[in-house]
């Protein structure tokens with residue numbers, strides 16, 4: 001039986017929104033190098049950087065009916081996460097669905113399949129991370145789960161989790177750990193800013209992080225003047 005869960009507990013909106021400026025690389029590091037979706041999900045709008053709550057949508061191969069069902073469940077701040085039940089490269093989503101998604105407050109689309117109308121999606125500034133681009137159309141025949149946990153590009157995503165996406169890719173942060181991960185990511189960003197200033201002034205990373213120099217010899221690196 002396919003289900004739509006109409007009672008999803010989402011990560012608090014401002015908490016989810018705070019991840020965008022930290023970025024995927026920092027967030028992924030801050031949660032112990034976990035949560036990264038497979039890099040086959042390519043950013044289709046260079047420069048787009050978003051974070052928000054996952055609106056999850058399972059789709060059968062070649063069938064986008066459930067995306068229409070998912071749009072009804074949208075709340076402002078959501079990011080639509082679509083994963084096919086078996087691999088499919090068809091163009092599930094284009095400018096019409098993006099127009100409706102935008103009107104519903106959806107900030108972007110993560111899809112482990114194809115999208116189409118890409119020129120218009122770019123002109124609309126509707127951010128998309130997809131496995132491929134394909135004009136191949138889809139049908140509306142088979143139901144599947146909406147707002148249920150799913151695996152998208154190798155990561156388990158629960159509805160209401162935080163999704164962070166930018167030019168580096170896509171990362172998921174579980175709802176329960178979101179505030180801890182945000183704190184760790186902010187601390188990491190602050191530490192990087194400190195290093196950035198030292199590097200800009202000419203200091204070497206080997207001296208800024210002293211073990212980088214002291215451990216070289218222990219690991220067997222010898223400087224020679226041959």
Ligand SMILES: O=C([O-])CC(=O)C(=O)O
Pocket residue numbers: 064091092093094095096097098116117137138
């Ligand atoms: O309608 C579809 O099946 C997908 C599409 O092209 C659109 O959303 O514009």
Ligand SMILES: [Mg+2]
Pocket residue numbers: 094095096116117
């Ligand atoms: Mg279209």
